[in-house]
Amino acid sequence: MNQISLRALGASVALLSAAALPVTAQTPSSEVEQLRASVKSLQEMVLQQNAQISRLEQQQGGNTRGVPAPAAPSAPAAPTSIATGETGDGYILVPNTGIKLCLNLSPRLDVIADTNNVGIDNRFAGALLPVKNNPHAGTGDLAPYDNAGRSNISARGSNVTFVAVTVDSENQFEVFYNNDFYNASGSDDLGIRINHLYARYSGGFGKLTFGKTYSPFENPDAWPATLDYNGASSKVFYRPTELRYDTPVSRRGYSAAFALSNPSPWLYSDNLSGSTSTVNHLPDFTANVRWENEKWGCAQLGAIVRELSTRNSADSSLKQDVFAWGLSLSVCPNITASDSVQLEATYGQGIFGSTINDAFRAGDIAFNNKNDLKALAYWGFLAGYTHKWSPKYRSTASYSVSNLKNVEGQREDAYHRVQYASLNFVWTIRPRFEAGIECLYGHNKVCGGFTGDDIRTQMTLSYSLF
Numbered sequence: 001m002n003q004i005s006l007r008a009l010g011a012s013v014a015l016l017s018a019a020a021l022p023v024t025a026q027t028p029s030s031e032v033e034q035l036r037a038s039v040k041s042l043q044e045m046v047l048q049q050n051a052q053i054s055r056l057e058q059q060q061g062g063n064t065r066g067v068p069a070p071a072a073p074s075a076p077a078a079p080t081s082i083a084t085g086e087t088g089d090g091y092i093l094v095p096n097t098g099i100k101l102c103l104n105l106s107p108r109l110d111v112i113a114d115t116n117n118v119g120i121d122n123r124f125a126g127a128l129l130p131v132k133n134n135p136h137a138g139t140g141d142l143a144p145y146d147n148a149g150r151s152n153i154s155a156r157g158s159n160v161t162f163v164a165v166t167v168d169s170e171n172q173f174e175v176f177y178n179n180d181f182y183n184a185s186g187s188d189d190l191g192i193r194i195n196h197l198y199a200r201y202s203g204g205f206g207k208l209t210f211g212k213t214y215s216p217f218e219n220p221d222a223w224p225a226t227l228d229y230n231g232a233s234s235k236v237f238y239r240p241t242e243l244r245y246d247t248p249v250s251r252r253g254y255s256a257a258f259a260l261s262n263p264s265p266w267l268y269s270d271n272l273s274g275s276t277s278t279v280n281h282l283p284d285f286t287a288n289v290r291w292e293n294e295k296w297g298c299a300q301l302g303a304i305v306r307e308l309s310t311r312n313s314a315d316s317s318l319k320q321d322v323f324a325w326g327l328s329l330s331v332c333p334n335i336t337a338s339d340s341v342q343l344e345a346t347y348g349q350g351i352f353g354s355t356i357n358d359a360f361r362a363g364d365i366a367f368n369n370k371n372d373l374k375a376l377a378y379w380g381f382l383a384g385y386t387h388k389w390s391p392k393y394r395s396t397a398s399y400s401v402s403n404l405k406n407v408e409g410q411r412e413d414a415y416h417r418v419q420y421a422s423l424n425f426v427w428t429i430r431p432r433f434e435a436g437i438e439c440l441y442g443h444n445k446v447c448g449g450f451t452g453d454d455i456r457t458q459m460t461l462s463y464s465l466f
Contacts, residue, residue, distance in 0.1 A: 090466035091165070098168030106159040106464040110229065114150040116454045119143050121152040124456055126233045126418035127360040129444035131452035136413040140270055141361045145452050156181040156190060157229040171203040195239060206247035214239055216257035216288040217302040217355060222330040222344045224384025224398035226422045227438040227460045233358035233420040234380030234402035236302065236328050236346055240264065258287045265308040266353030268366035271409050276312040297333040297340065308350050308365050310373055320373035322365060324350025342384035350375030358402050361415045369409035377405040392428045412448025419443040432464040
């Protein structure tokens with residue numbers, strides 16, 4: 001009961017007692033005694049209720065108003081949870097699913113000026129730089145040379161990334177998607193090019209990945225931080241459709257990875273007549289051993305083994321197979337908190353056209369002048385250096401060279417050697433919003449010794465939601 005009800009009860013008992021006393025004179029003695037006992041019992045009850053009221057008043061700090069406290073308002077609905085996952089910030093937890101999602105949009109604008117014709121305006125591809133005195137200009141991959149300046153504005157380097165990750169179990173499942181807009185290379189349209197589309201299951205045994213993503217042969221941490229979206233010409237760039245397995249080797253940062261992937265070899269066919277094509281008999285096998293430390297950087301040795309085959313329905317002599325392989329060693333140390341270095345050296349046979357960044361032209365395999373299929377030998381080297389002037393300013397310098405050993409029978413304009421250099425200055429205006437300027441130099445020397453080059457100045461604006 002509340003205090004008002006208890007006091008009302010006490011008052012009622014008191015009135016009942018007072019009314020009962022006059023009646024006792026007109027009733028028999030036995031009834032009088034029973035009535036007195038009842039009154040006494042009611043009086044004791046009133047005393048007990050008064051004592052309880054006093055205790056309640058003391059517990060409520062002397063509040064004697066007798067008005068119950070208003071009920072507490074119901075708690076508002078919990079807002080949508082924002083979580084942080086191991087792949088980045090900005091996740092949204094989907095209620096009752098155990099899944100968090102992240103959609104990241106990264107608009108980018110490149111303003112470009114070239115001193116010469118570069119063959120393809122929105123990429124700085126050394127392999128496609130036109131060369132002087134080329135007798136095959138305009139009939140193959142290379143455009144005629146001219147020193148008329150070019151300019152271009154491109155948003156093709158913009159990215160869309162979507163990630164879905166499970167959060168309610170020890171074994172995590174992740175789906176990852178990323179695209180840029182470099183599919184339509186010959187027009188101004190933003191054609192979607194899928195860079196990554198894979199699912200990854202992570203458990204106590206390691207990580208199992210299936211889909212399109214980095215091959216173990218590529219070290220994604222070895223890319224110098226150029227503003228040029230294409231990047232260093234000799235960098236290993238191999239993101240096939242694959243089945244990949246990663247496993248830790250020790251607690252000291254060592255790990256290993258293995259994968260089977262679609263070969264997609266590129267046959268040099270400018271010296272062939274008829275319809276000679278490649279055939280995939282076996283998948284590529286790639287693997288790496290990697291060491292990584294958050295403070296000191298990383299190092300990786302990658303390997304690839306493959307069989308490359310050709311077929312020609314009209315000429316059985318062009319039905320041939322060849323063994324191909326490659327090794328790539330990359331070391332990326334953090335020299336200080338403000339200085340980092342990227343180094344990568346690659347050598348192999350039959351790997352250029354499929355796994356090297358400058359492979360805008362065929363160069364895995366070629367027939368020599370005796371109609372023997374050869375896996376073309378390739379070597380490449382790159383070096384990058386990044387210095388942070390302050391939390392808001394940084395610069396990166398890079399140099400790379402890629403070299404393909406030609407065979408007799410290839411035309412004078414076949415790919416041979418490309419050099420690439422860059423220097424930039426980047427300002428982080430606010431978190432995830434950057435502006436920068438970069439100067440690039442490219443030099444192309446083809447099989448016949450003809451050369452061409454270009455100097456590019458590029459200004460870039462980029463922003464990322466997360």
